[in-house]
Amino acid sequence: MDPSKQSYLTKKVISIGVVSELTGLSERQIRYYEERKLIFPKRTDRGTRKYSFSDVEILVEIANKMEDGIQTTELRREMNKHKDREKENNIKKSMIRGQMNAHFNRKNKPL
Amino acid sequence: MDPSKQSYLTKKVISIGVVSELTGLSERQIRYYEERKLIFPKRTDRGTRKYSFSDVEILVEIANKMEDGIQTTELRREMNKHKDREKENNIKKSMIRGQMNAHFNRKNKPL
DNA sequence: CGTGTAAGGAATTCTGACACG
DNA sequence: CGTGTAAGGAATTCTGACACG
Known part of the structure; x- marks a missing residue:
């Protein structure tokens, strides 16, 4: 949950040459x-691709699947399934959050 | 302590142009x-500099100090002090570890 | 001391295409 | 379908130096 740790994972700063070395692709x-x-990947102003460590991990997984x-x-299709499942979870989470808020608002902020 | 998280922080993969954007330097x-x-920074085979997120953080601190x-x-000098303090701590840690090992070896492995 | 800049070269990245299969 | 490669151009990075102060 540390936002700075999160950004190390998702910040798109790695160029394709380094990604190639990191993944073997x-x-x-x-x-x-x-x-x-x-x-x-993200694109810089002049069009060079930038990847995150998270992207690198995804590419390693892709490489494994391709070998299979x-x-x-x-x-x-597989990736979309995963994404859909995440969306599902986010919906559930926000519903729970809504219930919680409703609960606490009733008890603590009876404005 | 997660080694993969650690590597996101210390892996030298960012080129100087991106570091410049990230730090404003x-x-x-x-x-x-x-x-x-x-x-x-690390150097690639052909001499281009590669920085880690950790390096970026250090540069931001440097930028602040320079402004002052x-x-x-x-x-x-300041950085060396920090490094010395870390070394001190590592020595202490390994001494404690040694005591612990001695302690448990006496009790559990009375070979 | 700390930083800007022009200089010339070397390495990187990009796209669209042809190739093989 | 997935990947290699040669092609030409544009952008990046490097070093050593001169400049200002």
């Missing part, structure tokens, strides 16, 4: 996975 | 602070 592969909507012979289309 | 300033032994009119020489 070629730059061609990394760009291709972006084309297939599996990864979403899974196609990029299937991978995209 | 010019590339000239960043290189100069290296010349004055205040910061220690402190000279780089003083800053280096």
